[in-house]
Amino acid sequence: MTSSTPLPTPQAAIAAAPPARGARGFLGWLLAPERRGPLLITPAIVTLVLVNIFPLLWSYGLSFFSYNAKYINRPPRWNGLGNYADLFTDPEVWGRFQNTAVIVLGSVALQLVVGFLLALLFAKEFPLRRYLLMLVLAPMMLSLSAVGVFFRLFYEPTFGFIPRSVQTVHYWLTGVDEPFVILDTPVKATLAIIFADAWMWSPFVMLLVLAGLVSVPKYLYEAAEIDRASAWRRFSTITFPYIRSLLLLALLFRTIETFKIFDVPYVLTEGGPGTSTETISVYLFRVAFNYFRTGSASALGYIVLFGVIVLTSLYLYAIQFRGRASGE
Amino acid sequence: MSKRQFRAIGTGGWGRTLGAAVISLIYFFPVLFIILTAFKTRQDALSWPVKFVFAPTLSNFVSVFYRVSVEGGDAEATGFGLYFFNSMFIGGTSVLLALIIGTAAAYGFSRFPLRGNETYLFMILTTRMMPPIIAIIPIFVLFRIFGLSGTYVGIIALYTAFNLPFSIWMVKSFFDDLDRDIEDAARMDGSGEWRVFKKICLPQVYAGLAATFVFAVILTWNEFVFALLLSGTQTRTVPVQIVRTIGGSMGVDWGLLSALETLFIIPVVLVTFALQNQLLRGVTFGTIRR
Structure with missing residues (x-):
């Protein structure tokens, strides 16, 4: 902005500005001021329509057909609402939804608790705070599949850190030295996934809660000090109202994301033992790319998508609600 | 900031x-x-x-x-040199494309709101919230029909679209943070819209663009499902190869697997340190500022 040319006088600017660019023809029409907005967003919309919306509509169509993506030349066979009817009556599908729900409930609850506690720990300024904070935030940035691999190593029955530790502690306590296997029962395998997922995402909740904590105006605490309000009262009447909306956002965001959980169970337990940790996304993957029931998978995809859209609408509503509440 | x-x-x-x-x-x-x-x-x-x-x-x-x-x-x-190159090349190229398209759109959404601006933004966000596994079924079919599976073009196009919603929301939040008075002053002084964008708005968001770039590269670097299904032997990325390595019949070689993971995560951990001020904005797709 340090241009050497002298700035034009206001009069000259007004005289020169609009009529000077009187380009005619198609280009002039295209670059007219009222078309600036549409013009700028067109490439983005076109890309999204081509790569996201069009395939989505395509799979909507496929969901009414029997089709196998392995044999792309074999024409799809019309099945009407057959795919949907089969899915709604299939106990397998119901079971996968239940697996997913258990993981979502367990993991999101754990994330909220751990994230909240971490945020309280890091709410105050102290030496080296920023560096320690980074250590806690790092897991969130890692790859889901890498975290799956991590925990596969940690849970590995003979050499894994966690089974070995449990075995050692168990030996100290009872004198019985027996190997501890984590991924052998449905309950333990589910807990193992919840633990891995919560480890990864608690920092996310912490980040949101921290943002809420620092947004509380200081004078409120000062006033509370004067009134000699108890710690609990300070928390429930000052702190909590400020972080409530962010907690809600964290809850919804993490629910949406955990509902879609794929990489961690796929890599860590491969859905086992049996199908006890096979989430809806892993099941969808199997139907689509192992059994190649492409039509059926598309229909199931739409059922899942419906759930995600409901949750997303709630999330966006919460953002707007927060925006209005805090006058952002 | x-x-x-x-x-x-x-x-x-x-x-x-x-x-x-x-x-x-x-x-x-x-x-x-x-x-x-x-x-x-x-x-x-x-x-x-x-x-x-x-x-x-x-x-x-x-x-x-x-x-x-x-x-x-x-x-x-072992071919890992190639996989690392693929991860970087595919990530870098697709994010750069997404950022160019996304910055234009973000500027449009921020400065020239359309009727139904919020609806468009909502739709764009929804495409990101969508379970990737659903989009991938038809994309898999289309890629087979058009012979795109296993090619750089296919996977880069896919990741460009994958990164676009994130780029738009993130960059828009940076544009929204700017002080409009300077722009208006420049317009009063007779600067055209292109000049206002190039000389005033863009330089102020360079840091934000860099953060968005790095963030999106991490997301692409970490991405597993698309890469698993749509990359071929020549375009395979690191996460896919790591997961294939554990599945191998040779038993788990702990040191090797850890070394792989270390090479894979160290860049991410380092970059997290560099990105710390933009983390909140990044992980919530720019829907929450600060």
């Missing part, structure tokens, strides 16, 4: 530092453990109790790239 994100309330002393250090290290322990294991010999890696002091070795890192696959044979290239 400076240090606001990690602002604190009140101060604690070294006592809190001590407590926080213990908890942070426990929290970071899994990552640390993998990194340590990567530098251990096979015996050290399997020994119990866990050795924290040992003679470090780089042999695991060498065998990531060259190792003996047949008993008694010569060491052969």
